[in-house]
Amino acid sequence: MGATxxxxxxxxxxxxxxHWVPAPAVKGHGHAGHGGGxxxxxxxxxxxxYLLHGGEGAETQLMSPHLAVKALQPEQGxxxxxxxxxGNYHALVAKRSAxxxxxxxxxxxxxxxxxxxxxxxxxxxxxxxxLEIEPAPLAREHWRYYSGTDAVFVIRYxxxxxxxxxxxxxxxxxxxxxxxxxxxxRVTVPLPQDFTYEKPGRAANPPAEFLLTAxxxxxxxxxxxxxxxxxxxxxxxxxxxxxxxxxVGGGMLLGGFMTLRKRRRKEKK
Numbered sequence: 096m097g098a099t100x101x102x103x104x105x106x107x108x109x110x111x112x113x114h115w116v117p118a119p120a121v122k123g124h125g126h127a128g129h130g131g132g133x134x135x136x137x138x139x140x141x142x143x144x145y146l147l148h149g150g151e152g153a154e155t156q157l158m159s160p161h162l163a164v165k166a167l168q169p170e171q172g173x174x175x176x177x178x179x180x181x182g183n184y185h186a187l188v189a190k191r192s193a194x195x196x197x198x199x200x201x202x203x204x205x206x207x208x209x210x211x212x213x214x215x216x217x218x219x220x221x222x223x224x225x226l227e228i229e230p231a232p233l234a235r236e237h238w239r240y241y242s243g244t245d246a247v248f249v250i251r252y253x254x255x256x257x258x259x260x261x262x263x264x265x266x267x268x269x270x271x272x273x274x275x276x277x278x279x280x281r282v283t284v285p286l287p288q289d290f291t292y293e294k295p296g297r298a299a300n301p302p303a304e305f306l307l308t309a310x311x312x313x314x315x316x317x318x319x320x321x322x323x324x325x326x327x328x329x330x331x332x333x334x335x336x337x338x339x340x341x342x343v344g345g346g347m348l349l350g351g352f353m354t355l356r357k358r359r360r361k362e363k364k
Contacts, residue, residue, distance in 0.1 A: 111265065112308050113153060114321040115187050115202035118144040118173050144175050145187060147200065153191035160184060160211035160218050182208035184215040184235065188223050199224035199320045203233055222254045226318035228262065228307050231281065240305070240326035242288045248322070249280045250309050256280025260309055266326075267303040286326050295333040302327045 147155060147169060155167040157176055160183040167174045167187075176187065182205075189200040201223055203215075219233055229249045234240045250260040260276040268289040274282045286305065294300055302325040311318045 113149040118146040158186040178206040178208040181211040183211040228322035290328040
């Protein structure tokens with residue numbers, strides 16, 4: 096099971112830019128960051144762990160719903176995150192600059208705590224890096240990113256929409272695609288139906304990761320940013336199967352009932 100989880104999380108990381116993923120479980124140290132009802136990694140318990148892939152030398156921080164910042168100290172690329180006193184969505188942020196190259200990686204995670212009293216849009220709309228992929232909106236609460244549906248994002252540069260920006264997508268299930276932002280910086284991403292397993296019920300179908308990467312050049316400077324999150328197999332797959340089976344079963348019962356009525360009528364005659 097552990098080996099399968101590692102493959103699912105990291106099968107697309109060989110050529111990927113710096114990005115966040117839920118860390119695979121370490122024996123005796125709890126579970127990976129996937130799970131819960133808020134997507135993207137639900138830190139309901141203390142010490143949920145995330146891995147910053149390709150993040151050597153990067154500065155890492157956790158940003159609260161009120162935009163308070165807490166520095167994180169990775170250990171072998173792993174960071175353990177705990178709520179900062181308030182519930183709601185937080186942002187894992189990593190940044191690194193070397194010469195003309197400036198990189199960033201952002202992931203949103205839900206953490207329990209006292210009600211924050213603010214909308215997640217405050218955190219999502221806050222400029223966290225020069226180049227940024229902003230979910231519009233973020234899949235949250237009881238909604239998730241599902242295969243076979245569209246997800247919308249806005250690419251921003253220094254807080255402003257970046258028209259014509261290029262963005263790529265890779266998934267843990269092996270899919271990839273390229274996109275170009277429209278005049279308002281928006282990109283519509285069709286999440287692929289690339290799950291090879293399908294069992295009834297969401298709990299029986301673990302999510303996969305998708306990674307978005309945007310690049311931009313300006314006055315000799317290069318910028319790369321990533322947004323990572325999880326997506327789930329569309330529940331319509333097993334719901335339609337269950338409905339079909341229910342209809343078949345209902346048809347068989349109705350047919351049996353009609354046959355029985357005909358037999359009784361013949362017996363009365």
